[in-house]
Every structure is written in C-alpha cells, then in structure tokens.
Amino acid sequence: MGDDILSLEAIGMTWDADRGAGRTVLDGVDLRLGRGEAVALVGRSGSGKSTLLHVAAGIAVPTAGRVVLVGHDLGTAGEEARTRLRRDHVGLVFQFFHLLPHLSLRENVALPGWIAGDDHARTHERADRLLGRVGLLDRAGDAVGRLSGGEQQRVALCRALLRGPALVLADEPTGSLDDRTGREVMDLLLDLTRQEGGALLYVTHSRELAARADRSWLLVDGRLRAEAAA
Amino acid sequence: MTRYLWRVIARQLHRSRTLLGLTVLGVALGVASVVAIQTLNQGSLLAFDGSVRAISGQADLTVTGALPTLPESLLPIVLGDPDVDGAWPLVRADVAVAGRPDLNLDVVGFDVFAPVRYPLLDAAATQQDPLASLTAALSQPGWVAVTPELAAAEGWAVGDTVTVSSGSRAKDLVIGALVDFRRFEPLAPRRLAVMDIAQAQESFGRRGRVSQIDVVLREGTDPAAAAARLQAALGPGARVQTPEQRRQDASGLLAAFRLNLTALSLISVFVGVFLVLTTVQASLVRRRREFGLLRSLGATRRQVLGLVLGEAAALGLLGTAAGIPLGWLVARQNLQTVSATLTSIYVTEGIDRLVLPPTVVVLGVVIGLVGALGGALLPAWDLARRDPSRLLSPLAVHDAAGRGAGRLALGAAALAGAGTLWFAAWGHGLRFGGFLYGFVLMLALPLLVPAVVRAACGLARPGGFGPALGLRNLRARLQTSSFAVAALAVTVSMMFGITILVGSFRQTLVTWLDVTIRADVYISSESWQRTGNDAFLEPDVLGTLAGWPGVVSLEEQRRLRVATVDGRPVWLNGLRLTDRPLPGVPQADLAGRLPLLAGSPEAAVAGLRRGGVLIGEPLARKAGLGVGDTLRLAGPRGPVALRIDGVSYDYTSEGGTAFVAMDVLTTRFDAAPPNNAALFLAPGSDVEATVDALRRAFADRPLVIRSNRTLRAEVLAIFDQTFAVTRTLQVMALLIAALGVSVTLLIQAHERAGELALLRALGASRRQVFGLFLGEGTAMGALGLLLGLGGGLGLAALLILVINRTWFGWTIRPAWPAGDLAVQAAVVLLVAAAAAVYPASRARLAHPGQLTRDDL
Structure with missing residues (x-):
C-alpha cells in the first residue's frame, strides 16, 4: 500500500447524483498501481474508462470512494491542490494528441514545465532529450501542424513525461493511429514510462495492446469485473 | 427568410447575450459621441438663434453698428423709408449679477410703446391693473421683468431687488414682472430680462445710443432690396442684416469649434466599427456550418448576405436606441463647460438649455446603422461568396489572416503614401485637406495592425507560462486580436494626438503669457x-x-x-x-x-x-x-x-x-x-498685499482685481476647461476600444475552450489561466500603444501644423508632454487589463475534462 502510486478504493461516480435518479458511470471500482507498473483498462464505449482516468487524475471527483495519488488523498484536496498534484505527479496522453498548433514541438513538450514554473533551460534541455528519444529532435523547432498523427502522438508522449511524473494516464493513445503506428507509439509509451520509472494506466479498445501491460482490467457498466489477461 | 432572421436574432440574443451586450454598448457609445457633440453643436447655434428670435423674432431686418452701439438719431432715417412698416430701437447690456459668480443677465431695453410683441404686455394683461405695470416699467427706477424660470431658479419674486453691474457701475434692479419669452420662442435664453429703454440707457451708460434697431417691412417688400437701400441711407457706421444673415455669422464664427468636435466624435464611431467587425466575424465563424447548411438547402448568396446584415442592423438599432439617450446625457454633462467656452473664447451666446433636434436623432440612427452594417459588410460578404462545401468544411480563419497580413500592410503603405502625395500636391491648399489626410492616415493604420501584431508577437520566445506565451497566443488568433488592437491603436492615436496638441498649445500659451502678462x-x-x-x-x-x-x-x-x-x-x-x-x-x-x-x-x-x-x-x-x-x-x-x-x-x-x-x-x-x-x-512691492488692499478699497464696486499670478492661473484654467469636452470624447473612444478587448477575449475564451481545458489538464491553475488572459489583454493594450504612438505623432503633427493653422490660425510650438503621455499610456494599459478581467474570469472556469476530439 505504501508503494502505491495510485490507489482507487470503492470508487463510484454518478452523474447528476444530486438530482436523485442519476446515471451511474463507475460503481465500486478498486484499483492499485505500483511504481513502474503498467495497467491496461479495456472496455466498450461509454463503459466509464475515460471517467476513471479523470478520477485518477483528479480532474473529476468521484461521488463515492477514495482516491490516493502518491500518498495524497484527492478527496480531501481542494481544486487547486488537485491541480498541483496533477501538475507534479501525473502525465496525460490523449487520443487526439491535443498539441497547441501555434507552438513548436519543443514548446509543446515544454508546456508542463512552463506551467510548473520550472527552470527554463533545464525544461528545454529535458524536452530536447525526450524528443531525441522519439526521433524528433531535428524537428524540435517546427510547427506541430506539419507532423503526421504518429509523430504528433510521440510529441504528446514527450510532453506527458517531461516532468518525470509518477503516473502516466493515457486515454486511447493509439485510437487515432493506424495499427502499425499505434504499435510503435505504444512501444514508446511503455518503454519511456518504464525508463522514467513511472506507473502507467492506459485505456484501449485493443486486446493486443492491452496484453502488453503488466495487468489489464475489463470495465463493464462501471465495474471492474475481472482481470482479463496478463 | 425574414421569419428565420427573427428567430436567429432572438436565439443569438439569448445565447450570446454578454458578447452582444458589449457590442451593443460599443455601438451605443459611438452613437452617443456623435449625438452628444451634435446636440451641443446645435445647442450653440440654437442658443444664438433663440436669443435672436426671442428679441427680434418679428423683425425682417436688424440694424446694428460697426461699433457695439449706434446713435439713436438713426431711428428717424429708418422710419423714413417707404417700405418700413415699423421700427424700434433696443439697448442691450450683458450685466453681472452681484453675488452670483456664474450668472449674468442679458438686459434688453425696449420702448414699451413700440409695436413689438413682447410678452411683457401679456404679463401685464394678466394682472389686475395692466396699466399700472406699464406705468411702473416707465417710472419705477430699475424696474425689470425677468423670466419665470430664472426667478424660480434664483428664488426671486416680484418686488425683490437684485444688484447688477456693467463695468465698474453697479445698479439695483427691481423685479417688476415675470415674462415668459418661451411662450413664443421655446429656445429663448432664460437669462433674458426686459426693461424700459430709457432706463437701460441711463443705467448702463448708453445715453443717446442704442444696440440695434429692429425693422418690420411692409408686406410684399423684398428684404434684400430694403436692406440695401437702408444700408445706403444709414451709412458705413451701420450694418443692416436679415435674421438669417445674423445666424450665418454666428454659425461661421463657431465653424472650426464645431468641426473639430465633430471629427473627434466620428473617431468613436470608427472605433465602434471594429467592435462590430470583431463580433460579427466571430459569430460567423462559429455559425459557419449553419450558413453552409442554409446554402445547401437552397438559400441564395443574397439571402445569406441579407441575413447577416439583418442581424448587424438589429445590433445597430439596439445600439442606437441606447446611444441616443446616452448621448443626450453626455451632452447635458458637458453643457456647462462647452457653454463657458462659447462665452469665454467666442464671446457668443452661452447654452442654458439643450434640445434634442430631430435631425440629430436621425443622424444617430444613420450613424448606428451605417457603423453596424459597415462593420458587418466585410465578413458577411466573405461568407456569402463562399460555396456551401467550403462553409461546411473546417476553417482555418486565423491562418488566412496570417497570410493576408502582408498584403494588408502593403495596402496600408500604399494608402498612406498616396494620401501623403495627394496632400503634398493638392490637399494642403484645401480647407478640408488636413481632415481628409488625417482620415486617410487613420484608415491606413488598422491595415498595418495584423503585420505588426504578427511581427511583434513573433519575436516572443515563450520560456514559461508568462507574457511571451500570451503574445504567441495573440499571434495565433490574429484575426480577432488584430481588430481589438486596431481599435486601440486608432483610439490611442486620437488620445496621443490630442494630448500632444493640447500639451504643446498649453506650453505655447504659458510662454506667450510670460511675454505678454507682465504687469503686477x-x-x-x-x-x-x-x-x-x-x-x-x-x-x-x-x-x-x-x-x-x-x-x-x-x-x-x-x-x-x-x-x-x-x-x-x-x-x-x-x-x-x-x-x-x-x-x-x-x-x-x-x-x-x-x-x-x-x-x-x-x-x-x-x-x-x-x-x-x-x-x-x-x-x-x-x-x-x-x-x-x-x-x-x-x-x-x-x-x-x-x-x-x-x-x-x-x-x-x-x-x-x-x-x-x-x-x-x-x-x-x-x-x-x-x-x-x-x-x-x-x-x-508686495503684489498680493496690494491686491488685498485694493480689494478692500473697492469692496463696494463690482471690480475683479487679480495679481499677475492669479490672472495667469485663470487663463490656464479657461484653457483647460476648453478641452474638457475633448477629454470626454477621448474617454468614450477608450471605452469602446476597451470593449473591443473584452469582446475579443470573450470570443477567444470560447474559441480556445479546448486549449484552456488542455492547460488545466496539464496542471495550470485557474489563477494561471486568469493571468494568461489578463496578460493577453495587457499585451493588446501595449500593441495598441505602440501603433497608437506612431499614429498619434502623425496626427499631432497634422493637428498642430496643418489643421490648427488652417482653422484657428494659431502657431503652436510642438512640445512633448511626457508626463501626460505617460499617464495616458498607463491608463490605456490599465483599461486594457481591466477589460480582460471579465473574459479572464470566464476563461479560468475552463474545466480540464472539457477536451473533445474537435478541440485544438
């Protein structure tokens, strides 16, 4: 327990819970992630996967249960505190990359460092190092609009890992990519996260990609039913 | 389609009420500027007109002198003309009321037996013994009739004694009756007072002299021919004019004053156009697919154009509806200072009552509609000319703006260059040349904005979550940012141009006072x-x-x-x-x-x-x-x-x-x-002690005794008062430009919802997002300042060296009022930052969970 990066205990999430008959998205979810561990989350659309990631990131507050992120109980933290915890301990990867088109590759990667007020030179040095590891250093000054989907997601991976987060949350990171590119990106995501010593929780539709995780869970109607395969 | 238009308008009003509310307010301020100035301008003319009509309303001709007074011996000559049906002399004296520093009476002395229809006789007729009133007017020393409005305002009643003075001569007047000039001339000044002519001559040192002779001609007489004949008979010491000629004289006297204020008020409208342009542009970008769908369903280009312009017209009308009463209030607020300027600088009739002429209302509606339609025309045309398939596809409007920036800058250079050539070759010789050239420069300035914003913001190298990132964001949203910066640039140009003019003028005046005011x-x-x-x-x-x-x-x-x-x-x-x-x-x-x-x-x-x-x-x-x-x-x-x-x-x-x-x-x-x-x-000698001693010695005389220092301070106070209305116009233009910043950032908060959600997801606090928007607003202010400084210098040079010399005839030595300009620059930055507060408070509410696949 003490080594857990993320601990979700009996998480429940009901939309419009205050209006009586709300829609239950998550129901009694328990999940733990240890340092360096990779866990995949599989489920159909609308099963609550993204909501679970939002809860884990402190973006959404569950209506029931307890979320502990690197020893901090998110339930007792205010909005500002949750934002700071997310900033300092979580890296996010999105299905649609979400890079800022008016910033260069390097600047997009450096963005979390800017937000955190990190040292400028060190941030850019780290951004360049990460870009070098995904093979995009020579294009660090380019605008992101000129990149392919796979390249954009590689930049997004670098951004997520910039500050060496304890936890990387990836919401269908290969969902917008073709199979081959998706596999390449997934390889990078797993490798980089392990090298950086972070835990990874990712959502995917693909059984094949889920199989690459240390553990994988199936989310059905808001419940983590059974461990699918390891 | 009309039915659809109304539904769209209602829906837009509901959905985007803050944005539209701010835009309507901007239009309202633009309309208000014009309405206020035109109301004051008309008021200055109507005040003179009202005075002429109230005193000489029945006259076909008025004889005045080459000097302020005429010998009364000219009256028989006038009466001797075969076409003159009647004529009566008047004595006028502008007298100060003791103990009331802001009040003077326009005393009109007239012959109570003359065939002139003054309400004095009506007033007498309502009393029990009308003859007694007329007898009192002739026999009671100092008998005077004043307007009921003035009497009520001053708490005077019939029988009260009021001490007045003309020069060093003080005179006690007795309120004998209340006469309501406004019964037959609604614009009659309330400070009119009438008394018997002989008493007026005696009281105010005009014995044997009259101020004017009013003439009524026989029916069918040509006034011009009669005037020429009378002029010949009376000689060069007299001047015979029709009431219309007198009005034209007054109008000509105030032409430069009125024209300058009109030009300044139009700048507010120009700034307001950018606000409409921003809002309409944003609205159209947001609803692009809706228009694509309408076109797909068979709506013609003309119908789409009509729809957009219809919405803009509705904005314009709403703005006008608010702007006209606002303008009226602004006019009332500035009435005292403008009136004081008219009396102190132009020595004409002050304005003591304002009316909102129908022509000004019509002008306000036209300005509101033209401004709103002018702002909407370009984006509406751009939308209407596109194919439905283009409208239904995603749009990169800001990329297009970036590509067009260079072309617009070239256009700006061409326009300014052509304007400069025209002015150098022909324009400088024309009376309106300076104004036209200034207008061309103000037109060229906004065209330059996208290129300058792109270049300046391109220099920014973000190294953190700070101002440089804000500048980069402005560059990324060039289309909307440019409009707000352009509005600010035009406003700052006007502010700086006028401030440099006023500062230079004041400095010149101080130097002139140093030379001319040398007595103690x-x-x-x-x-x-x-x-x-x-x-x-x-x-x-x-x-x-x-x-x-x-x-x-x-x-x-x-x-x-x-x-x-x-x-x-x-x-x-x-x-x-x-x-x-x-x-x-x-x-x-x-x-x-x-x-x-x-x-x-x-x-x-x-x-x-x-x-x-x-x-x-x-x-x-x-x-x-x-x-x-x-x-x-x-x-x-x-x-x-x-x-x-x-x-x-x-x-x-x-x-x-x-x-x-x-x-x-x-x-x-x-x-x-x-x-x-x-x-x-x-x-x-101790000057102030001498002044005090003189004041004590002349305590019973209506004298104004001032030291050199006091006189200079008073002259400068009058100077400052003259530009009070100008400052109001500057503030209104700045408010409109600030609304432009608010509207732009509100639009950006909406357009950049995905970006803001991402920043929040990456750990940016609400305070950081708030600060980012505040920084962007301030950056817009700074860019507006940068461009406005250039525009302001050009405008100042034009105002000082061309327009002022042509219209006023004064040499003003250019000076650099650094302190005033620094204060104004700080105000512009503060106002821009303040304008960003509301959009920033909206932007900070962005939720990290709001990211969708279409964002960014």
Whole structure:
C-alpha cells in the first residue's frame, strides 16, 4: 500500500447524483498501481474508462470512494491542490494528441514545465532529450501542424513525461493511429514510462495492446469485473 | 427568410447575450459621441438663434453698428423709408449679477410703446391693473421683468431687488414682472430680462445710443432690396442684416469649434466599427456550418448576405436606441463647460438649455446603422461568396489572416503614401485637406495592425507560462486580436494626438503669457470678466488706481468689437502707450512685451505711435494680411484704413484681434472709457498685499482685481476647461476600444475552450489561466500603444501644423508632454487589463475534462 502510486478504493461516480435518479458511470471500482507498473483498462464505449482516468487524475471527483495519488488523498484536496498534484505527479496522453498548433514541438513538450514554473533551460534541455528519444529532435523547432498523427502522438508522449511524473494516464493513445503506428507509439509509451520509472494506466479498445501491460482490467457498466489477461 | 432572421436574432440574443451586450454598448457609445457633440453643436447655434428670435423674432431686418452701439438719431432715417412698416430701437447690456459668480443677465431695453410683441404686455394683461405695470416699467427706477424660470431658479419674486453691474457701475434692479419669452420662442435664453429703454440707457451708460434697431417691412417688400437701400441711407457706421444673415455669422464664427468636435466624435464611431467587425466575424465563424447548411438547402448568396446584415442592423438599432439617450446625457454633462467656452473664447451666446433636434436623432440612427452594417459588410460578404462545401468544411480563419497580413500592410503603405502625395500636391491648399489626410492616415493604420501584431508577437520566445506565451497566443488568433488592437491603436492615436496638441498649445500659451502678462496687478469688472462685452471702468476708479501707493504706471486697455469692411469680426484693442521708459520697471516697456511673429518690436511700437496697427496671427492668417498691408475696418463714419506694423502671436481669440494706440481708438472709433487696467508696481512691492488692499478699497464696486499670478492661473484654467469636452470624447473612444478587448477575449475564451481545458489538464491553475488572459489583454493594450504612438505623432503633427493653422490660425510650438503621455499610456494599459478581467474570469472556469476530439 505504501508503494502505491495510485490507489482507487470503492470508487463510484454518478452523474447528476444530486438530482436523485442519476446515471451511474463507475460503481465500486478498486484499483492499485505500483511504481513502474503498467495497467491496461479495456472496455466498450461509454463503459466509464475515460471517467476513471479523470478520477485518477483528479480532474473529476468521484461521488463515492477514495482516491490516493502518491500518498495524497484527492478527496480531501481542494481544486487547486488537485491541480498541483496533477501538475507534479501525473502525465496525460490523449487520443487526439491535443498539441497547441501555434507552438513548436519543443514548446509543446515544454508546456508542463512552463506551467510548473520550472527552470527554463533545464525544461528545454529535458524536452530536447525526450524528443531525441522519439526521433524528433531535428524537428524540435517546427510547427506541430506539419507532423503526421504518429509523430504528433510521440510529441504528446514527450510532453506527458517531461516532468518525470509518477503516473502516466493515457486515454486511447493509439485510437487515432493506424495499427502499425499505434504499435510503435505504444512501444514508446511503455518503454519511456518504464525508463522514467513511472506507473502507467492506459485505456484501449485493443486486446493486443492491452496484453502488453503488466495487468489489464475489463470495465463493464462501471465495474471492474475481472482481470482479463496478463 | 425574414421569419428565420427573427428567430436567429432572438436565439443569438439569448445565447450570446454578454458578447452582444458589449457590442451593443460599443455601438451605443459611438452613437452617443456623435449625438452628444451634435446636440451641443446645435445647442450653440440654437442658443444664438433663440436669443435672436426671442428679441427680434418679428423683425425682417436688424440694424446694428460697426461699433457695439449706434446713435439713436438713426431711428428717424429708418422710419423714413417707404417700405418700413415699423421700427424700434433696443439697448442691450450683458450685466453681472452681484453675488452670483456664474450668472449674468442679458438686459434688453425696449420702448414699451413700440409695436413689438413682447410678452411683457401679456404679463401685464394678466394682472389686475395692466396699466399700472406699464406705468411702473416707465417710472419705477430699475424696474425689470425677468423670466419665470430664472426667478424660480434664483428664488426671486416680484418686488425683490437684485444688484447688477456693467463695468465698474453697479445698479439695483427691481423685479417688476415675470415674462415668459418661451411662450413664443421655446429656445429663448432664460437669462433674458426686459426693461424700459430709457432706463437701460441711463443705467448702463448708453445715453443717446442704442444696440440695434429692429425693422418690420411692409408686406410684399423684398428684404434684400430694403436692406440695401437702408444700408445706403444709414451709412458705413451701420450694418443692416436679415435674421438669417445674423445666424450665418454666428454659425461661421463657431465653424472650426464645431468641426473639430465633430471629427473627434466620428473617431468613436470608427472605433465602434471594429467592435462590430470583431463580433460579427466571430459569430460567423462559429455559425459557419449553419450558413453552409442554409446554402445547401437552397438559400441564395443574397439571402445569406441579407441575413447577416439583418442581424448587424438589429445590433445597430439596439445600439442606437441606447446611444441616443446616452448621448443626450453626455451632452447635458458637458453643457456647462462647452457653454463657458462659447462665452469665454467666442464671446457668443452661452447654452442654458439643450434640445434634442430631430435631425440629430436621425443622424444617430444613420450613424448606428451605417457603423453596424459597415462593420458587418466585410465578413458577411466573405461568407456569402463562399460555396456551401467550403462553409461546411473546417476553417482555418486565423491562418488566412496570417497570410493576408502582408498584403494588408502593403495596402496600408500604399494608402498612406498616396494620401501623403495627394496632400503634398493638392490637399494642403484645401480647407478640408488636413481632415481628409488625417482620415486617410487613420484608415491606413488598422491595415498595418495584423503585420505588426504578427511581427511583434513573433519575436516572443515563450520560456514559461508568462507574457511571451500570451503574445504567441495573440499571434495565433490574429484575426480577432488584430481588430481589438486596431481599435486601440486608432483610439490611442486620437488620445496621443490630442494630448500632444493640447500639451504643446498649453506650453505655447504659458510662454506667450510670460511675454505678454507682465504687469503686477490687473483690474477689470465682473461683467467684463464673464461676458467680455462692453463694460467700462469709470474715471474715478482709474484715478484712484493711478494714485495708489506703489503704483509706478497705470496701463489702460480698451477692447472694442468691430468688423473689417468685409464683415470679419475683429477685437480692436486700444493701448495707452507710455511716453518714456519707466526706470526700474523694464517689464512695463511695451516693446519687450510684443510677441511678434513678423516685424520688429521697436518698429511695431513706433508704428503704433504713428497710428498704425498690430494684428494678431489668426487675423493675419485668415485674412491673408502681413506687415506693410492695410487693415480696413468699418468705422462709425466709414472705413478706417490702418497700416499693419507687426503681426503678433495671439491666443485670446480664434477670430481677429488687432492693437492700436488708445487715441486712435478714441478718435476714429468713438471709444468709451477703458475696460481693463494694469498696474506696474515699484520694485520690491508686495503684489498680493496690494491686491488685498485694493480689494478692500473697492469692496463696494463690482471690480475683479487679480495679481499677475492669479490672472495667469485663470487663463490656464479657461484653457483647460476648453478641452474638457475633448477629454470626454477621448474617454468614450477608450471605452469602446476597451470593449473591443473584452469582446475579443470573450470570443477567444470560447474559441480556445479546448486549449484552456488542455492547460488545466496539464496542471495550470485557474489563477494561471486568469493571468494568461489578463496578460493577453495587457499585451493588446501595449500593441495598441505602440501603433497608437506612431499614429498619434502623425496626427499631432497634422493637428498642430496643418489643421490648427488652417482653422484657428494659431502657431503652436510642438512640445512633448511626457508626463501626460505617460499617464495616458498607463491608463490605456490599465483599461486594457481591466477589460480582460471579465473574459479572464470566464476563461479560468475552463474545466480540464472539457477536451473533445474537435478541440485544438
């Protein structure tokens, strides 16, 4: 327990819970992630996967249960505190990359460092190092609009890992990519996260990609039913 | 389609009420600027008109003099004309009311038996014994009738005694009746008062003289022919005019004043156009697919264009509906200062009542609609000309803006270049050339904005979550950012241009005062100070002053309103020249006090002694006169030709001013005693103590006694007051530009919802997002300042060197009012930042869970 990066205990999430008959998205979810561990989350659309990631990131507050992120109980933290915890301990990867088109590759990667007020030179040095590891250093000054989907997601991976987060949350990171590119990106995501010593929780539709995780869970109607395969 | 239009308007009003509310407010402020200025402009003319109609409303012709008064012996000549049905003399005196520093009465003395329809007789008729009232008017010393409005305001009742003064002469008037001039002339000034002509002549030193003779012609008589015949019969000392001619004279006198305010108010409208442009552009980008769908369903380009313009027209009408009453309120708020300017600088009728003429309402509606449609036309046309498939596809509007920035900058350079060539070749010779050139420059400035914003923001190298990132964001949203920056740039140009003009003018004025105001103590009368009209210092006052301990020289000055032979009004000043230099008082030497633009001081003084004239710069410029030329004035016995021995800087009036020796004024213009006196004290005298002692000695006389220091402060206070309305216009334009910043950032908060959600997801706090938007607003302010500084310098040069000289005739030495400009720059930045507060508070609410696949 003490080594857990993320601990979700009996998480429940009901939309419009205050209006009586709300829609239950998550129901009694328990999940733990240890340092360096990779866990995949599989489920159909609308099963609550993204909501679970939002809860884990402190973006959404569950209506029931307890979320502990690197020893901090998110339930007792205010909005500002949750934002700071997310900033300092979580890296996010999105299905649609979400890079800022008016910033260069390097600047997009450096963005979390800017937000955190990190040292400028060190941030850019780290951004360049990460870009070098995904093979995009020579294009660090380019605008992101000129990149392919796979390249954009590689930049997004670098951004997520910039500050060496304890936890990387990836919401269908290969969902917008073709199979081959998706596999390449997934390889990078797993490798980089392990090298950086972070835990990874990712959502995917693909059984094949889920199989690459240390553990994988199936989310059905808001419940983590059974461990699918390891 | 009309039905759809109404539904769309209703939906937009509901969905985007804040955005549209701000835009409507911007349009309203633009309309209000124009309505306020036009109401005041019309008010200045209507005040004169109301006065003319109230006093001479029945007259077909009015005979006035080359001098302020005429001999009453001219009346029989007028009555002798076969086409004259009736004529009556009037005596007018602008008198100060004791104890009421802001109140003066326009006393009209008339013959109670004349066939003139004054409400005095109506007032008498309502009383029990009408004859008693008329008898009292003739027999009771100081009997006067005032308007009920004034009586109510001042708490006067019939039977009360009011002390008034004309020059150093005080007179007790008794309120004998209340007469309502507004019963037959709604615009009659409330300060009108009537009394018997003989009493007026006696009370105010006009014995044997009248101010005007009003003439009624027989039915069917041609007024122009009758006027010409009367003019010939009365000689050069008289001037025969129709009421229309008198109105035109007043209108011409105020032309420059009115035109300048109108031009400034139009800048607010111009700034407002950018606001509409921003809102319509954003609305169309957001609803692009809706229009694509309409086009797919068979709507024609014209219908789409009509739909968008219809919405803009609705915005314009809403803005106009709010702007007209707002303009009215602004006009009322500035009534006192504008009225004071009219009386102190132009010596014309002050405005004591405003009306909102239907023409101004129509103008407000037209301005509101044209501004809104003008702002919507470009984006509407751009939308209408596109194919439905293009409209339904995603749009990269800001990329397009980035590509167009260079072309627009080239257009700006071409426009400014062509304008400069035109002005250099032809425009400088045209009366409106300076205004047109200024308009072209203000048109070119916004075209330059996208390129400057792109270049300046491109220099930003974000190294953190700070201002550089904000600048990069502005560059990324060039389309909307540019409009807000353009609006700010135009506003700052206007602000800086006027501030540099005013600062330069003030500095020039101070220098001029240093040269001309050299005496230690100045004496005038209350009525002179307030009205500038005929008001004399009586001989006993002058005698006492001359003999006052410590006084080494008494300089008398007489100021007389005359006209050139072609009708140009001129203030003719008579100076009593000292025969010898005063030992120990070098500042009394006239030659040292002449701020000459042309000619030498010694030659000018010698010329004055020989009977020559010194003219002020405005008269020299406007009449095209110079040293060696002849100034031809209309005298009481015919034209008076005076050789011009010098042209001096003069800032007392934008009309003509001329200086002659006092004996010229006395012998050739029948001048009465002086209006003002200046005292030079022995070296080492305590000036303020002397002023206090003089005030005590003349406590029972309506005199205004001021030290040099006080007089200078008062002159500068009047100067500052003159530009009060200009400051109001600056504030209104700045408010509109600030609304532009708010609207732009609100639009961006909406457009950039995905980006903001991402930033929040990556750990940006709400405070950081708030700060980012605040920084972007401030950056817009800074860019507006940068561009506005350039525009302001150009505008200032144009105002000082061209427009001012053409329209006012004053030389203003350019100065750099660094303090004022720094304060204004800080205000612009603060206002821009303040304008960003509301959008920033909306942006900070972005939730990290709001990211969708379409974002970014």
